[in-house]
Amino acid sequence: xxxxITTILLICTAAFAFAQTGDYATQLEAxxxxxDQARSVSDFQGLEKTFIQLGNTQKTEWLPYYxxxxxxxxxxxxxxxxxxxIEPYSVRGxxxxxKSESLxxxxxxxxxxxxVVQAMIYRTKVFISPMTMGRQFGPLSDQFLKKAQxxxxxxxxxxxxxxxxxxxxxxxxxxDKDLAKELxxxxxxxxxxxxxxxxxxxxxxxxxxxxx
Numbered sequence: 001x002x003x004x005i006t007t008i009l010l011i012c013t014a015a016f017a018f019a020q021t022g023d024y025a026t027q028l029e030a031x032x033x034x035x036d037q038a039r040s041v042s043d044f045q046g047l048e049k050t051f052i053q054l055g056n057t058q059k060t061e062w063l064p065y066y067x068x069x070x071x072x073x074x075x076x077x078x079x080x081x082x083x084x085x086i087e088p089y090s091v092r093g094x095x096x097x098x099k100s101e102s103l104x105x106x107x108x109x110x111x112x113x114x115x116v117v118q119a120m121i122y123r124t125k126v127f128i129s130p131m132t133m134g135r136q137f138g139p140l141s142d143q144f145l146k147k148a149q150x151x152x153x154x155x156x157x158x159x160x161x162x163x164x165x166x167x168x169x170x171x172x173x174x175x176d177k178d179l180a181k182e183l184x185x186x187x188x189x190x191x192x193x194x195x196x197x198x199x200x201x202x203x204x205x206x207x208x209x210x211x212x
Contacts, residue, residue, distance in 0.1 A: 024058045032198045035067060041078050044071040048092075051101055055099075062103040062110055063198065070117050070202075076124025090128065093121040112152035113200045121143035123165075136195035138164055141165075156190035160203045160210075167210050179191045184210040 031050050039042055048071035055064035055171040072093030076086045097118045104110040122141035126134045144166070162184035169175030184207040191204055 005195075006139050012108045023062070024054060028054055028063065028198050029196075031057075033196070034069065035050045035071070036202070038071075038074070041075050044078075045141045052096075057147070062100045065100035065103065066114055066117060068199070069093045069121060070200075071101060072096065073117055073120035073124060076127060077120070080124070080127040085132075086124050087130050090121055090124045094118075097121055108203075112148045112155050112158065113199060115144045115148035115151070116157045118153065119148065119161055154190055156198065156207075157203045158188040159187040159190060162205045163187060163207065163210055181211055184208075 001074075005139055026113065027050075031047060031054065033048075034043075038047055041091075048068045051064045051068040051071065055061065055068065059062065069092075072089040076093070078087050097114060101111065101114050103119070104114060117142045122137045125137040126141065145158060145165070146163055148155060149162070152158065152162045160183075163180045165180075166174075166176050166183065167180035187203055187207040192201060
């Protein structure tokens with residue numbers, strides 16, 4: 001009798017775990033599709049909460065925390081001219097991307113994606129106060145971008161972020177708008193076809209902005 005009860009409990013537990021996994025996959029796909037359409041601070045705020053909830057249901061998956069951090073990075077970029085509002089997003093984003101890194105288990109492709117977003121997070125810290133935080137977090141952002149490129153030189157999001165940096169850096173300090181546009185075009189070419197995936201595939205809209 002005890003054996004039968006144990007077997008039934010194991011079957012129920014497995015079925016519940018399977019259902020949770022199925023729900024997670026469905027919800028992740030739906031959330032990433034919404035992220036593809038997100039444009040405003042409020043869009044990204046809502047999606048950050050959704051991705052954290054997904055991360056709490058599947059605590060070993062790197063993607064939910066990656067996307068939560070990406071949402072906070074995007075908010076920081078949207079608010080770059082209003083630096084005093086950025087800090088809470090940059091703080092949360094940094095914690096989330098470090099959590100994602102800890103779950104990536106040394107896999108180079110996910111780590112390249114993670115380091116791009118980490119570079120973006122550190123760039124948002126520069127936006128808070130360029131004069132006081134630029135010296136610390138500007139080089140740190142560049143450092144993580146280089147780490148991403150070392151792991152995956154063809155990553156279009158890393159290429160985009162290099163283009164963004166070149167575009168907005170003053171010429172005196174190494175900026176080059178023509179090179180930035182060349183890199184933005186390269187990033188677009190490297191992006192996959194329109195087939196949807198929950199894996200990181202953003203970068204087209206961001207790169208196109210640099211080409212206008």
